[in-house]
Amino acid sequence: MARLPVYLRALHALQDRGVATVSSEELASAAGVNSAKLRKDLSHLGSYGTRGVGYEVEYLVYQISRELGLTQDWVVAIIGVGNLGRALAGYGGFASRGFRVAGLLDADEQIVGQEISGLTVRHIDRLEDVIGEHGVSIAVIATPAGAAQGVCDRVVAAGVTSVLNFAPVVLTVPEWVDVRKVDLSIELQILAFHEQRKAGGPDGAGGRPSALDSGPPEPVHYVEAAE
Amino acid sequence: MARLPVYLRALHALQDRGVATVSSEELASAAGVNSAKLRKDLSHLGSYGTRGVGYEVEYLVYQISRELGLTQDWVVAIIGVGNLGRALAGYGGFASRGFRVAGLLDADEQIVGQEISGLTVRHIDRLEDVIGEHGVSIAVIATPAGAAQGVCDRVVAAGVTSVLNFAPVVLTVPEWVDVRKVDLSIELQILAFHEQRKAGGPDGAGGRPSALDSGPPEPVHYVEAAE
């Protein structure tokens, strides 16, 4: 279930604040979901709550981590060390929770050999070697669009079964391989769509892109984030 | 509808290849969706196809662009110029389709004043000025988690109504503001979950994280991507 990581993050935040026990209502609001949904999601993992009391934070953290496979380490390779690949290589969230970056690869001779976040960038020719040597099971593709499918085919042939794709293409993979896609321009386009809606729709009378003086519908005060 | 940007990208690829007309079947497969779904999605925009023929690529590109609000320019500010913010600032997908980055802001004095992708980084104190001067309607938050909600509150107070959040927190916003979230570690966790499934589930007998020798279920040849 795609919401478990969100719950896990909220639970970690509670843990940091020293909270030992939490109700579905509280946790749901921290995670930004409905409490019935949260209870149903959690009940799929087993009966880890206590009626009348709530959930024990630490126990639930462990159970969700186990369910997500975070109790073991996963080996990651990042292919494409441009701006984005560099940002990913330095991203703390990788290392922190069971994801170990074992290789950075690029086709550009200028970049190969550079040391980034403690790793030396290797040439894309060595892709299969790196995957084999380190037992990489997750590949992060941060190449230009044109190179992505070729790289994907190669990592799959080398044994990778999960791909996180940042290139703006729909990757074709065998059915036993999982692909997830992160596409910045799609996210922006979805926001633009909603912006336009607010400004009166596509054929509305002179929608203003930079909707500054429209202001909020009502001067409402709103609460701070739970974090 | 969140799939329109995907269709649009597939259509642009067809356009580049000089294709003038496309059937729902072809376009659906390029976009990785079911053809009935594609037709239903498109029919929501109006009746832009011709029975027995298909859709005229150029006309459809225009209609979807219009629906998504890409026929006008949107002004974007990026807050937080770390590794990720830098990658975003240099990302071609921003400029190419109607998104103009008008400001880069950071709290770190070391970073303020640096020139990145043709823009000078300004101090976060000037956030409201930058938003006002340029008519920013979309804010991209690429700050550390702890700073994100505060920054969000400020951009909202300054008139921003769409937020693209890269910080690993659930942002709380007034109901008239749209938030989209991109979370790398959540994507990785979802992949880890599926990896584990393949390896035999959380309590399976010794699941191997680096599933190298498990190999594909069947030695099937698979087709290349459409683009």
Add this chain to the structure above:
DNA sequence: AATTGTGAAGATCTTCACAGCC
């Protein structure tokens, strides 16, 4: 008294299958 776990109802999304049109 409080809160979980869950049937049942409701909402939404997906797919089928075919009438209608070119």
Add this chain to the structure above:
DNA sequence: GGCTGTGAAGATCTTCACAATT
């Protein structure tokens, strides 16, 4: 003949509301 547009069926996801349990 071929393909779109869409009603109806099916699947899935969400929410309600309450019995079960501590």
